[in-house]
Amino acid sequence: MFKRDVKPLSDILRQFIRNEGLETPLLQRRVVDAWEQVTGHTVASYTEEKFIKNQVLFVKITNPALRQDLSMMRSQLTRRLNEAAGGNVISDVRIY
Numbered sequence: 001m002f003k004r005d006v007k008p009l010s011d012i013l014r015q016f017i018r019n020e021g022l023e024t025p026l027l028q029r030r031v032v033d034a035w036e037q038v039t040g041h042t043v044a045s046y047t048e049e050k051f052i053k054n055q056v057l058f059v060k061i062t063n064p065a066l067r068q069d070l071s072m073m074r075s076q077l078t079r080r081l082n083e084a085a086g087g088n089v090i091s092d093v094r095i096y
Contacts, residue, residue: 024089027085027086027087027089028052028089028090030084030085030086030089031052031057031081031082031084031085031089031090032050032051032052032057034081034084034085035047035050035059035081037084038077038080038081038084039070039077043061043066043070046061046062046063046066047059047060047061047062048060048061048062052089052090055089055090055091055092056090056091056092056093056094057078057081057090057092057093057094058094058096059093059094059095059096060096061095061096067095067096070093070095071095074092074093074094074095077093078090078091078092078093081093
């Protein structure tokens with residue numbers, strides 16, 4: 001008998017995603033999707049736009065008082081969003 005090189009499906013998928021250049025966009029999508037989980041439903045209801053450009057998450061908040069509070073929590077938000085995404089995806093959060 002001969003021995004086959006058997007690999008787990010998760011390893012094969014991870015390798016495919018990395019080879020096709022889809023790893024970074026996937027992690028960025030996870031950060032954007034984690035916004036409501038990290039900030040809560042109330043903050044998410046005042047959120048209009050979220051996008052990532054040059055490793056910075058830009059978030060549009062419609063409530064001025066909430067915008068100011070979140071601006072002071074930028075480092076905490078960055079850390080928690082990166083943890084939720086499972087990697088060091090963003091370097092900063094800009095609230096506008």
